[in-house]
Amino acid sequence: MSLSPVEGVALAEIESGDGGDAPREKGFVGRSPGQLAWVRLRRDRTAVVSGAMLVFFVVVALAAPLIQWAYGMSPREQFQGALDGFGMPLGYAGGVSGEHWFGLEPGLGRDIFIRMVYGLRTSLFIAIAAAVITTAIGIALGTLAGYLGGWFDAVINWITDLTLAMPFLIIALALTPTLTLRFYGERGQVSAAFGVGVLIAVFAIFGWTSTARLVRGQVIALREREFVEAARASGAGLGHMLFRQLLPNIWAPVLVAFSLAVPQFITSEAALSFIGVGLSDETPSFGRMIYRSLDFLQTDPAYVFFPGITIFALVFAFNLFGDALRDALDPKSSR
Template identity: 35%
Template structure:
């Protein structure tokens, strides 16, 4: 857990500090294309003379924002479906779990490509909204969240099935508490641990999915930087300027590793058997 927290803290510090210490990420100067690392440009410059460190910082902020928003939305959807299935049981449980199984059975990458390729303007969204940076970040988050909730739903359902048979839940039902109150006040707090762990572990996977979509040109699109589209831009010059691909690739690797280590640490820390022992 300490290793994951340290890596995560270093990444967040870099993302927050770099914009104050480096040039603007969109500042171009063709006279300094492919410059090696220097005091003025610590990580060098890209094919348009932009500072790689500044682009990396902006890409980190965008990629982490997409991952955080997606993980929260997926956790909310999965928690709602898992609570309803676990508490009510019977037909509701069977229907919701078959829905979950159906989503899990879909081919992930082709489905995401189809959803990402849809033109928002043709769906009736105003051009002013679809051209904003906020929409550019929110769009891939919504797309990935549509399929990222299934793991949380199954975990919450399993935990809710265990909790609903306990005495305090039966007592609340006997006193006339509504199902909604029982789920929010008595079941949800007791299934929070697996939700936190699953959400933390999912962040690394979401970053990989977002990077893959951006690499294919279907996620975050230039001029806004993300680690995925930075890799796309480096494809044609990977042999002549390998640092253009190395830095975003290393950032993705370190971030995914950090979140996975953090999730593993939280899983051990919140393990009921460990706490009771």
């Protein structure tokens, strides 16, 4: 029988009846590491507030079509009649009104609020999809490298070092236009799905290395433990060793790494969109909105304020929740 390290907590409960007729009983309730982490997380105010913010952002992103229907505007619809002769929005604060909650884009006259809603949807989809793919690749390669060792571990380490040595920004700048020309040539507008897929692929190529090294180190520390040796001595196969013995004991650091990878991909997507890589101007994106707002910093500061403060709040909430999750999953934490 294989044993894995489990942290338990015993709570004494004393029950007494009315009038002292019922005897007092003492019981002990054990808690799993997941239950302990959940208790710590609920007691952490920072985790509760940041988690509530993340739930709000996710709900807004998922409900984007419903919000568009209720708002009555699409992200590509233009309101040229609400612009003056210079292409600037009429009214105060960039055209903020009851009809256009966050105003209009100078020049094109598109509604900023509905484009931010879809921009949030784009950023979260790219970041979460890339984080899932990179985490899966990192877990697979790191687990195999750490458990098998030998030449396989050496090859994975060599590939990891090679990937880390590649300049991410230069490769992204060179790879994205090349793929676009390969599939679209000199034709018209590149589809939004293609741009999103290219960004996810670029992040997947470069983003798995940190998770792979983290998992490899954890597996190397676990593979000589008694429960692993017992399972190996009993004739357990490779699949059983990986999925039943090793992976259940490394989920905590992997979960923390995933929670911290999502905001990293959000800022990377915004940065690449800012310099015109990946997503076209037709696809709602915080990076493209902030890029277009640079020409109107003095005349229309509201244009950069709304998308800028939103992406700041999104990344900040993810980072705070990731830190709180790391503390909650740490058995030695006093929080």
